[in-house]
Every structure is written in structure tokens, then in C-alpha cells.
Amino acid sequence: MATKLSKEIREKILHNMFVKNYRRMWPYMKPFWFRALLSVLVAIPVGSLDAVIALSLKPYMDVVMVDKNLQTAWYIPLMIIGFTVVQGILRYVAEYLNTWVGAKTTNLLKMDLYKKMLVFETEFFNKKSSGDVIFMFNNNADMACSGLLNNLKSFVQKFFTAISLVAVLFYNSWQLALVCVAIMLLSMMPMTLVRKKINSIMNQSILADSALLTAYNETYNGNKTIISYNLDAQQCNKFERVLDGVFMLRMKMLQRTRWLTPVMHVILSVGIGLAIWFGSYLILHGTITAGSFVSFLTALIMLYTPIKSIGGTYNSVLMSFLAIERVFDILDTIPSIKDKQHAVKMKPEVNEIEYRNVSFEYVKDVPVLKNINFKVKRGETIAFVGNSGGGKSTVVSLLPRFYDVTGGSILINGIDVRDMTLKSLRANIGVVFQDNFLFSGTIRENILLGNENATDTEIDNAVKMACLDDVIKTLPGGLDAQIGERGVLLSGYLAVKDNVLRLHVHF
Numbered sequence: 001m002a003t004k005l006s007k008e009i010r011e012k013i014l015h016n017m018f019v020k021n022y023r024r025m026w027p028y029m030k031p032f033w034f035r036a037l038l039s040v041l042v043a044i045p046v047g048s049l050d051a052v053i054a055l056s057l058k059p060y061m062d063v064v065m066v067d068k069n070l071q072t073a074w075y076i077p078l079m080i081i082g083f084t085v086v087q088g089i090l091r092y093v094a095e096y097l098n099t100w101v102g103a104k105t106t107n108l109l110k111m112d113l114y115k116k117m118l119v120f121e122t123e124f125f126n127k128k129s130s131g132d133v134i135f136m137f138n139n140n141a142d143m144a145c146s147g148l149l150n151n152l153k154s155f156v157q158k159f160f161t162a163i164s165l166v167a168v169l170f171y172n173s174w175q176l177a178l179v180c181v182a183i184m185l186l187s188m189m190p191m192t193l194v195r196k197k198i199n200s201i202m203n204q205s206i207l208a209d210s211a212l213l214t215a216y217n218e219t220y221n222g223n224k225t226i227i228s229y230n231l232d233a234q235q236c237n238k239f240e241r242v243l244d245g246v247f248m249l250r251m252k253m254l255q256r257t258r259w260l261t262p263v264m265h266v267i268l269s270v271g272i273g274l275a276i277w278f279g280s281y282l283i284l285h286g287t288i289t290a291g292s293f294v295s296f297l298t299a300l301i302m303l304y305t306p307i308k309s310i311g312g313t314y315n316s317v318l319m320s321f322l323a324i325e326r327v328f329d330i331l332d333t334i335p336s337i338k339d340k341q342h343a344v345k346m347k348p349e350v351n352e353i354e355y356r357n358v359s360f361e362y363v364k365d366v367p368v369l370k371n372i373n374f375k376v377k378r379g380e381t382i383a384f385v386g387n388s389g390g391g392k393s394t395v396v397s398l399l400p401r402f403y404d405v406t407g408g409s410i411l412i413n414g415i416d417v418r419d420m421t422l423k424s425l426r427a428n429i430g431v432v433f434q435d436n437f438l439f440s441g442t443i444r445e446n447i448l449l450g451n452e453n454a455t456d457t458e459i460d461n462a463v464k465m466a467c468l469d470d471v472i473k474t475l476p477g478g479l480d481a482q483i484g485e486r487g488v489l490l491s492g493y494l495a496v497k498d499n500v501l502r503l504h505v506h507f
Contacts, residue, residue, distance in 0.1 A: 024328055025144070028108045032101045039097035042090050043153050047160035049087040051168050053080055054299035057291065098153045106145040109327065113137045116330060121337040122402040123362075131214030136330060139209075143323035151317045165303040172296040173288045176275055180300055183271030187264045208246045215239050268304040275300055337404055338422070345424040350412055351378050353399070359407030360394060368394050371408070400429045443472060444479040 029036050056079060117137050125133065169177035219226065219235060226235055279293045288296075358372040368391045376382055384392045398405055401417055409416045417425055438446055447459055454462070459479070463469050475481040 025105070025324065028105045028145075029101065031108075032104050035097050036101045039094050039101060039153060040156050042094040042097065043157040044160045046087055046090045046094055047157040047162075048164045049083050049090075050161045050302055051164035051299065052083045054165065054168050054295055054302055055171070056080055057295040057298050094153060094157075098150065102146050102150070106141055109141045109145060110138065112331060113141055113327065116333075119335050119338070120333075121335055122397070123336070126362075129210065129214040130217040131210035131212065134213050134217075135210040136326070140323045140327050140330075143320060144327050146320075151320060162303060165299045168299040169296055169303070172292040172299070173279070173282060175282065175287070176279055176296055179278060180271050180275050180303075183267060183274065184304070187267040187271075208242070208249050211242050212246055215242050272297075272300060272304065337401055340419060343419060343421045344415070346412065346415075346420045346428050348428055350428070352376065352411075352413060354411040354414075355395070355398075355408070356411060357408035358398065358405050358410060360391075360398060360403065361406050362403075396431065400426045400431060440482075442477075442480045442482055443468075443475075447479075 114137065117133070128136075166177070166181060169180060215238065219239075226232060275297060279288070279296065282288045283290060283293055353376045355372050355374050358369055359367060360369040361367045372395065374382070384395060386392055394403070397403055398410055399417065401422060404418065409418070411417070412420070412425075439449070444459065447462055448454055451458070460469075463472060463479075472478055472481075
């Protein structure tokens with residue numbers, strides 16, 4: 001009773017997951033529903049035409065091999081070739097449509113994920129490695145969409161292949177068909193064990209793959225440091241440990257899931273053996289003809305062949321579903337720093353900024369700032385002096401709400417910054433970070449990030465204020481020179497003086 005109940009629960013969970021995932025993915029597929037439907041409909045004849053070869057062998061064997069009459073069977077080879085050509089064309093059309101819809105759907109999903117990534121607070125990225133972020137916002141979308149559509153097309157195609165071939169089985173011998181269909185159903189029972197075994201190892205594999213991406217990213221970003229301090233041996237050892245972890249997890253995945261295909265292979269081989277034995281008995285007793293038996297056996301082998309590999313398909317279906325769940329977990333996540341329901345727009349005319357009893361901690365119960373109080377009047381400049389890690393950058397980061405205070409409040413003209421819209425607050429604050437970041441593109445495009453409507457005169461003034469006019473004159477292309485990712489094509493100048501952070505309030 002308990003086994004039956006657990007089986008029913010597993011089937012219900014899988015069914016609910018199937019329905020839920022397709023329902024949540026529907027808004028992304030809806031704009032392309034006609035092509036998606038067409039790709040599925042085309043898969044129906046592609047699968048159904050598999051039965052033509054098996055069915056045509058019955059008259060061919062009975063007429064040519066048994067009756068020795070070649071005159072009336074000349075059309076059968078031509079018919080097989082013709083149907084195969086049609087099937088090949090339809091298979092290409094289905095693959096093209098499926099890939100097109102899959103790519104479009106993936107792009108829509110990645111766009112929403114990217115928009116979601118842009119609203120997450122700084123703390124979110126502090127807790128994630130670059131590999132985690134890439135996997136979460138890119139790889140999961142690829143796994144979700146490609147797996148979903150490919151599996152749907154594959155399911156429809158194999159379903160109608162199975163239906164048409166089962167029809168051929170019953171057409172040739174209902175006695176043999178009952179035995180072989182029962183064996184086929186028996187071979188699918190082990191699939192119910194796979195999902196329980198795959199969940200935990202799948203999550204560990206994602207962490208390992210993201211660690212691999214992080215290692216590549218760190219090597220790319222820190223290549224100068226690695227070269228300067230001869231860290232190649234240490235980095236190789238670290239990377240080897242990551243690779244070993246990935247290897248072990250993949251082997252565990254194989255151990256827990258890949259047994260399904262050989263088990264199904266053995267069970268289906270028993271079905272083929274029984275069919276040959278029972279079929280020989282029926283031929284000897286005149287119940288079926290030799291042509292019917294050959295046609296039946298061909299249909300049976302064609303039916304069993306894709307079923308042998310269904311274990312791998314089932315695994316990919318589960319992985320796709322798990323990827324979809326992870327994608328929508330991200331999309332459903334509500335950022336901790338967001339606009340209040342009735343947030344107001346910050347006015348550009350500012351007379352005073354006040355930090356009132358401000359406290360902050362990155363880690364719970366480990367305070368970085370405690371009861372900080374100060375005011376900055378219009379046009380004033382305040383300098384914070386202290387050791388590295390003393391909280392100087394944190395003080396400034398709280399003003400545009402990169403983080404929210406854990407105690408007290410920050411007021412602009414007497415209004416708490418948490419009562420203002422994030423967009424208007426940050427639009428009125430200019431921040432110069434300790435680590436300069438440049439986006440790939442031209443110098444002009446990077447300058448325009450601050451004000452996309454800036455005039456040429458304003459751009460020139462910004463260049464002069466940054467003391468870059470002499471440098472830009474030496475570059476080929478001037479303001480339109482490509483600077484590369486993170487500005488790697490530019491020569492960098494770093495100046496550190498007195499370990500001082502200056503906060504300049506300019507209105």
C-alpha cells in the first residue's frame with residue numbers, strides 16, 4: 001500500500017511539474033505560438049511514417065519471398081523511398097521551426113532575466129561568484145528553453161511513432177502484440193526511481209559548473225596579478241581541484257541515472273526474444289504468415305529502439321524542468337532594496353544631507369557603522385580618514401541605497417532616502433568609485449552613460465574636468481576610440497594618497 005501510494009505521489013508531482021512548467025513558459029512562447037504549433041504538428045507525420053517500412057514488408061515478403069512473384073511488388077521499394085523522402089523533408093522543417101522558436105523564446109527569457117539582474121541590490125552580487133551569476137541568468141535559460149521545446153517535439157514524434165507501430169503490431173498479430181506491449185510497459189517502470197535520485201546531485205553539479213566558470217573569469221580578470229606574482233602553479237592546483245569536483249559529480253550523475261538505459265535494453269531484449277519464440281510457434285501452426293511475422297518483428301524493433309534511449313530523454317526532461325524552476329525562482333525573487341508603494345521623486349534642489357544615528361552591518365551582529373551622525377550643507381566638502389576596511393566606502397554607499405541602513409536614517413532635505421524612488425535618487429547623485437569601471441565600446445559612449453543627451457560642448461567639458469583631453473588627443477579615433485572590455489586597451493593610471501576618502505557634495 002505504501003509503495004503504491006508513493007508511486008501515485010511521484011506521478012502526481014511529475015504531472016504537476018509538467019503542467020506548471022509549461023504554463024509558466026507559455027507567455028514566452030505565446031508570440032510564436034503558430035510556429036511552435038506547426039513544429040509540433042509536423043512532428044506527427046514524421047513519427048507516423050516510421051510505420052510505412054514495417055507495414056510494407058508484409059506484402060513484399062508474402063508476394064516476393066513466398067509466392068516468388070516479383071511482378072506485383074515492384075511498387076513497394078519505390079513507395080518506401082518516396083515516404084522516406086517526404087519524412088526527411090518534414091523532419092528538416094520540424095527541426096528548423098523548433099530551433100527558431102526555441103531561440104526566440106530563449107531570448108525573451110534571457111531579456112527578462114537580465115532586467116531582473118539589473119534590479120538586484122549590491123548585496124546580492126556580493127554573495128554570488130561570477131560563475132554563479134552566469135549560470136543563473138544565462139545557462140539556466142538555455143537549458144530551460146532548448147530542453148522544453150526539443151523534448152516536446154521529441155515526445156510528439158515518438159508518441160505517434162509508437163502509436164503507428166503498435167497499430168502495425170496489432171494488424172499483423174494481436175497475440176504477439178499483447179505480449180510485446182506488456183513488456184514495453186514493464187520496461188518503463190524503472191523511470192519512476194530516477195527523479196528522486198537526480199535532484200540533489202543536479203544542484204551540486206550546477207554549483208560545480210559555476211565554480212568552473214568563476215575560475216575562468218578570475219583568470220581572465222586577474223591575469224596581470226597571476227603573471228606578476230608567479231601564481232600559475234597555485235592557480236593550476238586550484239583549477240585541478242575544481243575539475244576533480246566536476247568529474248566526481250558527473251560520475252555520480254551517471255551512476256544514479258544511466259543505469260536506466262541498460263536496464264530497459266535488457267527488458268526489451270526479453271520482449272524481442274519472446275516475440276521470436278512465440279512468432280515461430282504461430283507460423284508453424286498457420287496462425288500468421290511469414291510476411292506478417294517479418295513485418296511484426298520489424299515494427300517491434302523500430303518501436304523498441306527509441307524506447308531503449310528513453311531513459312536519457314527522461315533525464316534531459318527532468319533537467320529541463322529543474323532549470324525552468326530555477327529560472328522562475330529568480331524571476332519571482334523580490335529585491336530587498338526597492339521603491340516603497342508611495343515613494344516620492346527626489347527634487348534636484350538639495351540644501352542638506354544628514355546621517356542620523358546610522359548603523360550598518362554586512363553580516364548580522366557584526367556592525368561596520370554604529371550610530372553615525374553628521375550633516376553636509378550645500379557646497380561643503382567632508383573628508384573621512386581611516387584605515388582600510390574602516391567603513392569609509394560604506395558611508396558613501398548607503399546614500400544612493402546600494403545598501404539600506406540597518407539602523408537610523410539618511411535624510412536629504414529632511415526626507416528619508418528610503419521614501420524616494422530609486423531612479424530619481426540615483427539620478428541626482430554622482431559617485432566616483434575606488435575601482436574605475438569602463439564598459440566596452442568607445443570613450444564617447446562611456447561618457448554619455450552619465451547623460452545620453454549631452455551636447456558635444458558638454459562632453460568636451462567633461463573630458464577637460466577629468467584631465468583626459470591630452471590623452472584622448474593621442475588615441476586613434478579620439479573620443480570614438482574603442483577601449484575594450486573594462487577599458488583594457490587604455491593605459492591605466494592609479495593614484496593612491498594618504499588612504500583618504502573624500503565626500504564632495506556639489507549642487
